[in-house]
Amino acid sequence: MPKFAANLSMLYQEYAFLDRFEAAAKDGFKAVEYLFPYAFAKEDIAARLQAHDLQQVLFNAPPGDWGAGERGLACLPGREEEFRAGMSKALDYAATLHCPRVHVMAGLLPAGATHESLFPTYIANLRWAAQAAAPQGIDVLIEPINTRDIPGFYLNRQDVAHAVLADVGEANLKVQMDLYHCQIVEGDLAMKIRKYLATGKVGHLQIAGVPQRHEPDLGEINHSYLFALLDELGYGGWIGCEYRPANAQAGGTSAGLGWLKPYL
Numbered sequence: 001m002p003k004f005a006a007n008l009s010m011l012y013q014e015y016a017f018l019d020r021f022e023a024a025a026k027d028g029f030k031a032v033e034y035l036f037p038y039a040f041a042k043e044d045i046a047a048r049l050q051a052h053d054l055q056q057v058l059f060n061a062p063p064g065d066w067g068a069g070e071r072g073l074a075c076l077p078g079r080e081e082e083f084r085a086g087m088s089k090a091l092d093y094a095a096t097l098h099c100p101r102v103h104v105m106a107g108l109l110p111a112g113a114t115h116e117s118l119f120p121t122y123i124a125n126l127r128w129a130a131q132a133a134a135p136q137g138i139d140v141l142i143e144p145i146n147t148r149d150i151p152g153f154y155l156n157r158q159d160v161a162h163a164v165l166a167d168v169g170e171a172n173l174k175v176q177m178d179l180y181h182c183q184i185v186e187g188d189l190a191m192k193i194r195k196y197l198a199t200g201k202v203g204h205l206q207i208a209g210v211p212q213r214h215e216p217d218l219g220e221i222n223h224s225y226l227f228a229l230l231d232e233l234g235y236g237g238w239i240g241c242e243y244r245p246a247n248a249q250a251g252g253t254s255a256g257l258g259w260l261k262p263y264l
Contacts, residue, residue: 072105174203
């Protein structure tokens with residue numbers, strides 16, 4: 001049976017962030033993820049997790065200046081010191097929150113740069129991050145993201161992400177396979193799930209309906225088929241629900257959770 005984690009950056013936006021933990025637990029979620037915890041004291045978040053018997057399964061390392069449009073630092077030459085400081089902060093939060101995974105966003109391709117010119121920086125930063133996380137038993141994740149949602153994002157394809165893992169060569173560096181992004185860029189989801197789960201290097205899955213990033217029962221993907229496939233393949237990890245509720249203004253997140261009921 002698939003295990004689902006509520007993404008508290010996208011779901012339950014009708015509540016203040018720290019109140020979203022209770023809302024998710026009331027709807028039957030046993031785990032949560034979100035983009036960034038750093039606006040809140042790690043002890044306050046840990047208290048919400050404990051109070052509502054929730055597992056923290058994922059969050060992102062600091063991405064640079066998010067408000068100014070930055071979407072990660074890992075591929076950017078000259079930002080290595082900032083990258084390392086951010087990763088250290090993420091690992092500090094992960095220790096308090098008992099979170100076993102940290103996602104490292106690749107960043108945007110700077111004007112005039114090529115993928116090849118940034119590759120050595122990307123590999124070196126990921127190797128450093130994975131080695132820093134290993135003593136805590138934490139996996140570092142990289143995620144291919146479509147360039148419709150984030151134009152210019154450095155990492156876009158599953159095959160490229162898995163090639164990066166091979167180049168870095170650290171056992172705790174894995175791929176965050178977001179089926180929403182994968183469908184937009186590549187499609188052929190069932191075959192890609194079969195191929196990449198077999199490698200043992202998929203550390204986390206995420207879902208959303210395509211094309212509008214609403215509930216997984218809306219749009220062109222047959223998620224129930226894919227959930228059955230994940231069961232068939234023995235996937236025991238979490239599936240992050242990283243979508244925008246279609247009727248957020250009317251009924252809130254809970255009103256759109258009919259798709260989840262059979263899996264609780």
